Amino acid sequence: MVMGLRRPSAARSLPLPGADPGETEAGVARIGNWALALWLLLLTVAVVLLDSLTGNDLPLIPLMVVLPALASVFCTVRQTTAVAVWVILVVAGSRIASTGAFWDVVFLLGFTTLASALGVVACAARIRHATEVARLRSAAVALQRQILRPLPVVTRQVCAHGLYEPIEEDRFVGGDIYEVVQSPHGTRVIIGDVQGKGLPAIGAGFAALGAFREAAVREPELTAVADAVEDAVVRHNAFSAETGEDERFVTALLLGFGSGDRVRAVNCGHLPPRLLCDGTASAVALHRTSVPLGMADLSGEARAAEWIGFPPDAALLVFTDGVTEARDGAGAFYPLDERLRLWAGREPDQVLKALQADLGSFSGGVRRDDVAVLILSRPPDGGCAAVSPQDPASTSSTG
Structure with a gap:
């Protein structure tokens, strides 16, 4: 009787429904959709409340452009895109309701859209790189197993x-x-x-x-x-x-x-x-x-x-x-x-x-x-x- 077993590392992720291609095999950490939505809602409410308290002297809504960048580190492309769209809608809604100059609103919306798009692109690049590394790693392990005699x-x-x-x-x-x-x-x-x-x-x-x-x-x-x-x-x-x-x-x-x-x-x-x-x-x-x-x-x-x-x-x-x-x-x-x-x-x-x-x-x-x-x-x-x-x-x- 013989065993040549592989024990899965505790640090590796289990397959999740709806994961981006290659994400699971690359072992990329992922935040659940409901958890992400809850945190996004809480952060949005906190920023909007603080923005209303500070008024025009210190606008805080534009700071939400950092959220797609943060999401690109931990989330899938689909999740990062959802965060980016949400941020654009929140910023657009808050600025349109304000009394700011027209071109200031246009500039802010353009900057927010660009920053959000870059976050989505960065997320896709991260997952692509992680997938390539996972494939190379799997090939190396397969090579090891082919070199050695089965037991x-x-x-x-x-x-x-x-x-x-x-x-x-x-x-x-x-x-x-x-x-x-x-x-x-x-x-x-x-x-x-x-x-x-x-x-x-x-x-x-x-x-x-x-x-x-x-x-x-x-x-x-x-x-x-x-x-x-x-x-x-x-x-x-x-x-x-x-x-x-x-x-x-x-x-x-x-x-x-x-x-x-x-x-x-x-x-x-x-x-x-x-x-x-x-x-x-x-x-x-x-x-x-x-x-x-x-x-x-x-x-x-x-x-x-x-x-x-x-x-x-x-x-x-x-x-x-x-x-x-x-x-x-x-x-x-x-x-x-x-x-x-x-x-x-x-x-x-x-x-x-x-x-x-x-x-x-x-x-x-x-x-x-x-x-x-x-x-x-x-x-x-x-x-x-x-x-x-x-x-x-x-x-x-x-x-």
């Missing part, structure tokens, strides 16, 4: 359950990667996190994934797989430097599964896995951690592999820092180890459900990084348990 993945040695939640804000789009490959040398797994954010981070992640998929099948040694990915990241950085992009590195953990009760691991500056076994959860101590991929030239030591225990009924949980660096409202980091101790006796799919729900509750639905989690266990007879299609919470990631 679950079942091989002869491993059943990989997973949780993948890409963040959907353009400036925060990250480069979390994972892959599970069946090879002649056993099952090879990688999970990694590209340094930095944005589309360039996705490009670096794609370069690392492509190299891993090829080398995992070709290379008999796991360290040689890591070296191949290293070379790919270096080549990508060289190309990025030529095009003016920043160079990036990738923290990664590579695992090699065979038929025994041990797993080969090459840690390239990544977070250590957690072992879930016999109802307990513990961090796996890795003693041969090397520099992240793309930074081998800064270290004089070759990458080294080490063995870690993997009993038949155990599971390894590997993850990116979107989990451990999630924060609550007070700025405290997510206590992953503390939570895992409560869930260690559960099945992998249940651990993922609990982790996903608890992360969302802990952070209040506000995230600043992608979340990628894999739980790796020995496949039982018949492979991984299937997810019930009637359960909406069991939708597999398309990434």
Whole structure:
């Protein structure tokens, strides 16, 4: 059973009837029609009363021209147009009823109409820009999901359950990667996190994934797989430097599964896995951690592999820092180890459900990084348990 669910951000708007095209998908805040009408009426009454009190010495009705400009920031084009028409009617009615000079009235009405029209144009431009940004953001997330393999993945040695939640804000789009490959040398797994954010981070992640998929099948040694990915990241950085992009590195953990009760691991500056076994959860101590991929030239030591225990009924949980660096409202980091101790006796799919729900509750639905989690266990007879299609919470990631 696997989940690759996206939790909608609490800050995003729900679809509203009559919304302007693209407004909802762009997450633009909107004031309800009745609320807008009430505030507009109250402000109009207040301005008219004050204007009547101040008389001709200090006319306040012309100040209503600022209302369309304010509406253009928060409202739809339709609402802003309604505000603009209302302001023009109020100003026209008040000036026509006054005893002012004819050309003064004409000038005021012309200025009010122009200012109101500019407010409507500004609103349309804002929504158009927000829609374009939303489309680009959606394209970036779709690209991430197409690069990554859909979960679950079942091989002869491993059943990989997973949780993948890409963040959907353009400036925060990250480069979390994972892959599970069946090879002649056993099952090879990688999970990694590209340094930095944005589309360039996705490009670096794609370069690392492509190299891993090829080398995992070709290379008999796991360290040689890591070296191949290293070379790919270096080549990508060289190309990025030529095009003016920043160079990036990738923290990664590579695992090699065979038929025994041990797993080969090459840690390239990544977070250590957690072992879930016999109802307990513990961090796996890795003693041969090397520099992240793309930074081998800064270290004089070759990458080294080490063995870690993997009993038949155990599971390894590997993850990116979107989990451990999630924060609550007070700025405290997510206590992953503390939570895992409560869930260690559960099945992998249940651990993922609990982790996903608890992360969302802990952070209040506000995230600043992608979340990628894999739980790796020995496949039982018949492979991984299937997810019930009637359960909406069991939708597999398309990434």
